[in-house]
Amino acid sequence: MIQIDYLRKKGHRITKQRKLVYDLIQKKPITADEIHFLLKKQGQRINLASIYRSFDFFITYKIIREINFLDGKKRYERVGNEKHHHHLICRICGLVEDIILINEYALLNEINTIKNFAVDHHSMEFFGKCQNCQ
């Protein structure tokens, strides 16, 4: 709730809709449409436009970020305190697993120094078959 309290202190209102969106994004990367569908099923009153506006809002505060799994939809995931991670996306069952890479530092260093490119954000997605689906 630390993030939510912070936003409130900043003078923003934590509406029921924002909270619902926030809570769902905590669980796993999700699209606007998935959020809309899930909440409607639960009988919640929420509009797609509000979901998109919530995204903008949370992105501004770096509470969520956009990611893309090459399926034509934008997905959003939480930005927590945890180490920057990436995704394993199973083509069979659709499972999305977070992964933290031991060799990542070497990689970023390689880019920053050898290429002299100042990286401020990066994304890595790995597509294939998960343990269960192989």
Next chain:
Amino acid sequence: MIQIDYLRKKGHRITKQRKLVYDLIQKKPITADEIHFLLKKQGQRINLASIYRSFDFFITYKIIREINFLDGKKRYERVGNEKHHHHLICRICGLVEDIILINEYALLNEINTIKNFAVDHHSMEFFGKCQNCQ
């Protein structure tokens, strides 16, 4: 022209439009709209729908692949014989530079063995400031 000849032998027609799309994708990652705009400017007769259908066609033969720079548009790039590469995307000038990573093998090995996830494709994009824009 090896790829083009291969397609012809497969019984496909290499139309003027397909060739135009093919040639542009050879140069750099590009969107449907950019291709359309460029070709129209050159006075070529080509329809957006045909561009999208060319994409599907070339993707089927793994001659191009889809990539995503988180700007809401799908981009396509050539799949050549060159080593699998990734992208440095400058937020200032929009430059896209290909990069081949020394430490990539270690990374993929890490995923395949430690996570037991069979990677068949992956994408990495690095956002930031290029040498000139820093």
Next chain:
DNA sequence: GTATGTGCAAACTTTTTGCTTTTTG
């Protein structure tokens, strides 16, 4: 109470599809 945020409807952007006409081989 009032400013901020939501709902709704319409617009906009990107991509896809059905059908007719054109063109490649």
Next chain:
DNA sequence: CAAAAAGCAAAAAGTTTGCACATAC
């Protein structure tokens, strides 16, 4: 010439926006 691909127009997805109404604080 016949099959394959392109053009055109309309539709489908996904996302954004203006404005009236609702609500968090």
